[in-house]
Amino acid sequence: METVNGYRRRWWKEAVVYQIYPRSFMDSDGDGIGDLRGILQKLAHIQGLGVDVIWLSPHFDSPNADNGYDIRDYRQVMAEFGTMADFDALLAAVHEAGMRLIIDLVVNHTSDEHAWFVESRKGPDNPYRDYYIWRPGHGDQPPNNWPSIFTGPAWTRDDENWYLHLFAEKQPDLNWDNPKVRGEVHDLMRFWLDKGIDGFRMDVIPFISKDPALPDMTPDELRRPQDVYANGPHVHDYLQEMHRDVLAHYDVMTVGEAFGVSLERTPDLVDERRGELDMVFQFDAVDIDRAPGGQWKPWRLQDFKAIFTRHDGALDRHGWPTVFLSNHDNPRIVSRYGDDSPTWRETSAMLFATLLMTMKGTPFLYQGDELGLTNYPFERVEQFDDVWVKNAWQSGGVDEAAFVANQNRVSRDHARIPMAWSDSPNGGFTTGRPWFLIHPDAGRINAATQGAVYDHFARLIAHRHAHLSLIYGDYRDLAPDHPQVFAYERSMPGERHLIVLNMSGEEVAFDVPEGAWAVGNYDAPSPLLRGWEARVYRVD
Ligand code: TEU
Numbered sequence: 001m002e003t004v005n006g007y008r009r010r011w012w013k014e015a016v017v018y019q020i021y022p023r024s025f026m027d028s029d030g031d032g033i034g035d036l037r038g039i040l041q042k043l044a045h046i047q048g049l050g051v052d053v054i055w056l057s058p059h060f061d062s063p064n065a066d067n068g069y070d071i072r073d074y075r076q077v078m079a080e081f082g083t084m085a086d087f088d089a090l091l092a093a094v095h096e097a098g099m100r101l102i103i104d105l106v107v108n109h110t111s112d113e114h115a116w117f118v119e120s121r122k123g124p125d126n127p128y129r130d131y132y133i134w135r136p137g138h139g140d141q142p143p144n145n146w147p148s149i150f151t152g153p154a155w156t157r158d159d160e161n162w163y164l165h166l167f168a169e170k171q172p173d174l175n176w177d178n179p180k181v182r183g184e185v186h187d188l189m190r191f192w193l194d195k196g197i198d199g200f201r202m203d204v205i206p207f208i209s210k211d212p213a214l215p216d217m218t219p220d221e222l223r224r225p226q227d228v229y230a231n232g233p234h235v236h237d238y239l240q241e242m243h244r245d246v247l248a249h250y251d252v253m254t255v256g257e258a259f260g261v262s263l264e265r266t267p268d269l270v271d272e273r274r275g276e277l278d279m280v281f282q283f284d285a286v287d288i289d290r291a292p293g294g295q296w297k298p299w300r301l302q303d304f305k306a307i308f309t310r311h312d313g314a315l316d317r318h319g320w321p322t323v324f325l326s327n328h329d330n331p332r333i334v335s336r337y338g339d340d341s342p343t344w345r346e347t348s349a350m351l352f353a354t355l356l357m358t359m360k361g362t363p364f365l366y367q368g369d370e371l372g373l374t375n376y377p378f379e380r381v382e383q384f385d386d387v388w389v390k391n392a393w394q395s396g397g398v399d400e401a402a403f404v405a406n407q408n409r410v411s412r413d414h415a416r417i418p419m420a421w422s423d424s425p426n427g428g429f430t431t432g433r434p435w436f437l438i439h440p441d442a443g444r445i446n447a448a449t450q451g452a453v454y455d456h457f458a459r460l461i462a463h464r465h466a467h468l469s470l471i472y473g474d475y476r477d478l479a480p481d482h483p484q485v486f487a488y489e490r491s492m493p494g495e496r497h498l499i500v501l502n503m504s505g506e507e508v509a510f511d512v513p514e515g516a517w518a519v520g521n522y523d524a525p526s527p528l529l530r531g532w533e534a535r536v537y538r539v540d
Helices: 036-041 043-047 084-096 115-120 179-193 219-223 225-229 235-245 263-270 301-314 345-358 387-394 400-410 451-466 468-472
Strands: 017-020 053-056 073-077 100-105 134-136 155-158 161-164 199-202 253-257 279-281 362-366 474-477 485-492 495-502 516-520 534-538
Touching: 036 043, 036 084, 073 084, 073 179, 084 100, 100 253, 179 235, 219 225, 235 263, 263 279, 263 301, 301 474, 301 485, 345 362, 345 451, 345 485, 345 495, 345 534, 387 400, 451 468, 451 516, 468 485, 468 495
Parallel strands: 017 053, 017 362, 053 100, 100 199, 199 253, 253 279
Antiparallel strands: 134 161, 155 161, 474 485, 485 495, 495 534, 516 534
8 A cells, every 4th residue: 555654645634525516506596495417517617616525414304394404215316306317327427527525424313204213112012113213201300311412402202202412403313322313324435435425425424323321411511512413432333343344435524523522532433444435524613713602702823823733633644634713504605704895805715725625635615715705694584594593592591682693693694695706686596586695795706706725725625736745744733822923834754844824914924935835825925925825946
């Protein structure tokens, strides 16, 4: 097996991944909802960036209580997105274009409309009863004090018993301790793998194993329930079994959403000698501005930088990290970490492109990052679509202005409004009535006008692909205490890069080397770093 700088070479370590939220990507048939044919129409846009892998958020039959993360039938395509023939055509076209396609495996829970749950709730004697987690309550009270991640209790009563749902009421948790459930999951994975998909992003996968005693959480644990949910007794057994029985038989990549998994425990999931997952998403960078309870809080650049050093230190040569600053659960990068004012939006979008493409780990982009799309200016509670926002609002306690102000900082809906393609009505997303809000700037900030940001992404991706030190090279933060500049090197014997990012709108003096300047977001280098300037130097 070929190694580079001590790492085994694998295609997914060298890949750049682009995430599509199908509902909001492109509508081909005018029903106002994005679909698979729409993705097909826009494949050249994705291919032009030079990305290697497309990750499709759930495309399965679903009643959409959580936009497809509540699956009713794992072997059907969501009718609004098209047909199985459309899926097959998309997969073939992606492969034809030299890219790979991974899909979302959402198997901690199903929809309450899934046939298994419809049966399960019929009563204790039903053969599917044990596919889910049912317990008697304490009088009128649920079996324990576990909270749903989406606020409120994690239990809903159905006749005499309660079922567990770590997310919405319409997302009952599967009982992975039942071997039949694990067999079903393996079967549905094979169904898609045998079609030729190239891997899975696994939704909240560490949550699959629950302590069968279901003990109450302590007040301290209740501040971060995800840490309890991600630490069940059999998560590693079940992942190793899945790897042995299914994944090991295909050349695919897996990336698990490691919500609640500490850095110390990350190697247990991704150490290649264990046979569990290839990679996981760590939440530190996207949680930097979150206080418990989902309140926004300010953050410091020094703390942001320290996250990347900690991540790097958490894994040895047997594990591989990911890098992401956005997805369908997070606000837009420029609005959150950069500066979305007209002066700096493009420049800061390019700076974060530079960070993503030069950091250690497989980078994941979210649709619209390549255009520097910004947050939506929400004004009223009714404008939100997210079930989490609705639950949180119903739980009460704050006035609307304060609630909306916080959601404007943290809401998942910023990422979920439709893509902006052109200055046509609805940003060119649909000829019909869009399912969700269209950004007021869509006519101005869209794929047709954002060539500069897009081209910068493409340049960086090409540069990454051409330089193994940007993939396998060691990471070192050169100025961890600097309040404005993020400067780091990526090096391995024979090849070294220096990356200098001015994470502010101010000019900054910073010692830069003589070496060749490879990629930057300003035309020519200057002695001072200009606002949001990003430079990549080749220094070997
Ligand atoms: O997300 C898990 C999850 O808990 C996140 O919503 C997390 O709380 C948030 O990102 C913290 O910033 C996954 C999916 O990505 C999400 O879209 C689903 O709603 C959820 O699982 C349930 O399937």
